[in-house]
Amino acid sequence: MNIFISANNTDCGKTYTTLKLIETISKKGYKVGVMKPIETGVKDIPIDGKKLFEEAVKFNPDLKKLSLEDIIPVQLPLPASPIVAGKIDFEKIKKAYFKIKNLCDILLIEGAGGILVPVSDNFYMIDFLKFFDAKLFMVFSSKLGMINDFLLNKSFLENKNINYMWVINVFDDSYYTISHPFMKRFNPLIIQKDLEIITDKLLKEYHGRKQNRT
Numbered sequence: 060m061n062i063f064i065s066a067n068n069t070d071c072g073k074t075y076t077t078l079k080l081i082e083t084i085s086k087k088g089y090k091v092g093v094m095k096p097i098e099t100g101v102k103d104i105p106i107d108g109k110k111l112f113e114e115a116v117k118f119n120p121d122l123k124k125l126s127l128e129d130i131i132p133v134q135l136p137l138p139a140s141p142i143v144a145g146k147i148d149f150e151k152i153k154k155a156y157f158k159i160k161n162l163c164d165i166l167l168i169e170g171a172g173g174i175l176v177p178v179s180d181n182f183y184m185i186d187f188l189k190f191f192d193a194k195l196f197m198v199f200s201s202k203l204g205m206i207n208d209f210l211l212n213k214s215f216l217e218n219k220n221i222n223y224m225w226v227i228n229v230f231d232d233s234y235y236t237i238s239h240p241f242m243k244r245f246n247p248l249i250i251q252k253d254l255e256i257i258t259d260k261l262l263k264e265y266h267g268r269k270q271n272r273t
Contacts, residue, residue, distance in 0.1 A: 060164070060165050060166070060194065060261075060264070060265040060268055060269075061160075061165075061166045061168060061191045061192060061193035061194070062080075062165065062166070062167050062168065062193060062194050062196050062261065063168045063170060063187055063188055063191060063193035063194065063195055063196065064076065064077050064080075064167060064168065064169045064170060064196045064198065065170040065173060065174045065184060065185070065195060065196070065197055065198070066170075066172070066173055066197065066198040066199065066200065067173055067197070067198075067199050067200060067205065067208035067209065067212055068172065068173050068200065068208065069171075069172045069173070070200070071198050071199065071200035071228060072198050072200060072228030072230075072250070073107075073169050073170065073198050074107045074110060074111065074169060075228065075250075076198045076226065076228060076250055077093065077111055077167050077169050078110065078111065078114050079250060079254055080167055080257075080258065080261075081093060081111070081114045081115050081118065081167065082114065082118070083254050083255070083258045084165060084258050084261070084262070085115075085117075085118035085119065086118075087258065087262065089164045089165055089262070089265075090118075090119050090121065090162070090163045090164045090165070091115055091118060091119055091163055091164070091165050091166075091167060092115060092119065092122065092159045092160070092162055092163030092165070092166040092167070093111040093112060093114075093115040093122075093130060093159075093166070093167050093168075093169070094130055094131075094155065094156065094159050094166060094167070094168045094169070095107060095108040095111060095130060095131045095168070095169045095171075096131075096132060096133060096152045096155075096156075096168065096170075096187065097131075097132075097133040097135070097141050097147060097152075097170075097171050097178070098131045098133070098134055098135070098171065099135045099136075099137060099138055099139055099140075099141060099144040099171060100135075100136070100137070100138030100139075101131075101134040101135060101136055102136065104127070105127065105131040105134050107169070108127065108130050108131035108134075108169075109127060109131075111130065111167075111169065112125075112127055112130045112131075119162065119163060121162040121163075122159075122162055122163075124162065125158060125159060125162070128155075129155045129158055129159060130155070130159070132148070132151045132152050132154075132155040133145075133147055133148060133151065133152060140171075140172065140176050140177055140178075141171060141176065141177070141178045141179070142177040142178060142179055142180070146179075147178055147179055147182075149182075149190075152190075153190075156191065164265070165261075165265060166191075168187070168191055168193060170184045170187060171184065172184060173212075174195075174197075174212065174215075174216075175215075185221075188221070194222065194223070194224070194261075194264065195216070195221060195222070195223035195224070196223070196224050196225075196226075196261075197212065197216075197223055197224070197225040197226070198225075198226055198227075198228050198250075199212075199225060199226070199227050199228065200227075200228055200230065201227055201228060201229040201230050201231075201233075201234035201238060202230055203233075203237055203238070205227075205234075205238055205242075206238055206241055206242065209225075209242070209245075224257075224260065224261070225247075225248075226247070226248045226249065226250050226253070226257055227242070227247045227248070227249050227250065228249075228250050228251075229249055229250070229251050
């Protein structure tokens with residue numbers, strides 16, 4: 060099963076959330092792989108991708124067969140949308156994907172920015188769902204303005220009939236005063252409180268997909 064992790068914007072906690080998922084799912088007995096197809100703003104090393112790789116290897120030694128370049132096949136120095144940062148080599152991404160896929164039960168694929176970040180002229184971040192045959196996992200920042208971001212993303216995804224799971228990454232307790240009084244009507248799952256529920260839901264879908272293939 061491939062899970063594509065996106066968010067309502069940049070700096071919302073995709074890497075933080077992915078790290079939590081690596082640990083929790085791995086401790087339940089599953090081999091977890093990670094991939095960040097594109098990382099921009101790379102000076103010397105891809106910081107986010109390196110964190111993911113190092114955490115995943117702790118639990119899945121098979122990943123030691125790979126290099127950092129396999130985990131983050133496209134690394135660009137300019138901290139901008141991929142379409143601005145440089146030309147994207149989709150074949151390189153595909154080759155890296157197939158190397159990683161065979162080493163895990165569940166592959167966590169972290170996107171860059173939000174779902175409509177342009178990657179090339181005719182390809183947006185959300186198009187990686189089809190590219191990887193992945194389930195969408197959305198991380199919403201709890202910062203002020205998240206209600207508008209949540210409703211915009213929700214409307215877009217539902218209009219496109221895209222199945223997705225979403226969680227809130229709480230940055231500080233102000234969320235519970237400012238946004239939760241509205242957000243609670245949607246029964247949000249919160250990374251800091253509901254990690255077991257979140258991973259159990261993902262694993263239930265994993266087993267459902269596995270059963271459908273047999």
